[in-house]
Amino acid sequence: QDKPVLCLANQNGSQVECELGNPLKRGAQVRFFLILSTSGITIHTSDLAVELALSTISEQPGLEPVVARARVVLELPLSVTGVAVPPRLFFGGEVRGESAVRRESQVGSAVSFKVTVSHRGQAPKTLGSAFLTLHWPLELPNGKWLLYPLSLELGTPPVPCSPSANPLRLTLVQPRGLGRA
Known part of the structure; x- marks a missing residue:
């Protein structure tokens, strides 16, 4: 039967000692x-190393510490939605x-x-930047x-985008709505 480990x-909080059994049969x-707390993890943290050192009062030659490594993967809980107005187009003409x-x-x-990008988690400035790539049939x-x-x-303030719109520098008739393509 399992006994609770104290x-x-x-x-x-940099070290913890756990009683595994006295005696351990x-x-x-x-x-x-x-x-473990993740409060010190930054965008530059790629892995965590934890040193495990077993000790006993009995003689145990060669009982060396072991390093356990965990890979850190940062995820931003982002969602992207998009709407086209009008939802259908018909091409024709010259x-x-x-x-x-x-x-x-x-x-x-x-x-x-x-296009709406929603972020439901921790502020992105603490976890790096988010980028959105849109592909359309050009x-x-x-x-x-x-x-x-x-x-x-x-958005507000304006966000840099590349390549820029209107590469042929056409004369625009009137100001356009969001994300006009």
Whole structure:
């Protein structure tokens, strides 16, 4: 039958001593768990090393400490949602080459994408940065534009984005909504 293991930590919590049995019978195994604080972990922490040193009052030559390592994986509980307005587009009309397009009205039907990134956990400034990569069908195999990014509005304060919108520097008719592509 399992007996509870009594552990006592030193004053600053850097070491703990656990009584495994007195006496610990021949062939016995003791299993217990230590829960360690993660308050000192940073974005640069890749692993944790814990030294395990067994001691006994009997003579045991070669009883050396063992280092147990744990890999640290930091996860941010992020979620991404997106909505396109309108939800469907129909393409038609005159197909123009890139050099013939000068104004926004010449690139086709407008669609606005609103992307929301939600973070439900610890403040990201303590765990590093989050990046969002969006891929959209930019052009057809023949090199014609399929979706042309006219403007991007990325929150308050503005967030840097690359590549920038409107690479052809077309004349825009009016200010656009969030994430216009």
